[in-house]
Amino acid sequence: MTKRDTRTLPKAELHVHAEGTLEPEMVFALAAKNGVALPYADIDDLRSRYSFSNLQEFLDLYYACTAVLVTRDDFRDLAAAYLERAAHDGVRHVELFFDPQAHTARGVAIDDVLDGLLDAFRQAEADHGITGGLILCVMRHLPADDAMATLESVAHRAGDLLAIGMDSSEVGFPAAPFGAVYARAQELGLHAVAHAGEEGDPSYVWSALDDLRVQRVDHGIRSLEDPALVERLVADGITLTVCPLSNVRLAVTPDLADHPLPRMLELGVLATVNSDDPAYFGGYIDDNFRAVRTSLGLDDAALASLARNSITGAFASADRKAELLAGVDAWLDAPQ
Ligand code: ADE
Ligand code: ZN
Secondary structure, eight states, X not given: OOOOOGGGSOEEEEEEEGGGGOXXXXXXXXXXXXXXXXXXXXXXXXXXXXXXXXXXXXXXXXXXXXXXXXXXXHHHHHHHHHHHHHHHTTEEEEEEEEOHHHHHTTTOOHHHHHHHHHHHHHHHHHHHOOEEEEEEEEETTSOHHHXXXXXXXXXXXXXXXXXXXXXSOOTTOOSGGGHHHHHHHHHTTOEEEXXXXXXXXXXXXXXXXXTSOXXXXXXXXXXXXXXXXXXXXXXXXXXXXXXHHHHHHTTSSSOGGGOSHHHHHHHTOEEEXXXXXXXXXXXXXHHHHHHHHHHHOOOHHHHHHHHHHHHHTSSOOHHHHHHHHHHHHHXXXXXX
């Protein structure tokens, strides 16, 4: 039986970091334009360092590269390149993470970050009909006060954001101190998501649910180690934004063939497939879909379920979700 083209499967991407779409070519082009000195000889030298044995090794390089992003146009060009590529991969709705603290700490104005990213979304909607928006991530290795100050600095622009998120180093950096930040975000009308259960054990996922009151968990793959947690995720209909190629590149899973994604679907967990930091992990969303098809033996019905989960878990209107879900049905129903 022929396999359907995964690129024509309508889907939402719910876990992708704007800064993680920064390709090495753009790193060097922006460094030259903005006069930023880089500790890498050239593009090949930079690329040769894309081999990580854990999350922290990756984050150190990722934050170093963000130094080249300076102006509103830089943020627009970054997101525009990603959205163009996403459209090509059948992504119809995008919820894009960004790390304001990585930029404001260098003196970049948060309005320039927001405006640049929003410029790209407006263009992608006009060009490709892509919907979506921005998720402001606070970094869990920095103090909660810093996160609160960042959130307050954009409180008057809460309408330009979809949600609050939390990322960066996980183990040893508990979520509970950020409870007040998430409560404030909720007061501002934002949805709530957080990275948890990537390197951290199931207690980190429990804390995201109970202390931060998140509606989705980013990664969450270690949840499977705790049957009571799986039961809670299923009962509450919590979407997990899973990133298979990222998990392999950051040594969270030894091999893609051992990835827990099929088990998640079997257990009724609302798993989705996403790219996380595609410029660093060897693949955009379609590469992830094709990799799980090949390495995990997922058939077209399973791939359609993953796409459906991404749409139902999105912070989109009911009408938009219905339209996209109809597209998934049409993909699966099309004669082969
Ligand atoms: N920031 C960018 N990618 C991340 C990841 N995979 N985990 C935590 N923080 C991140
Ligand atoms: Zn991530």
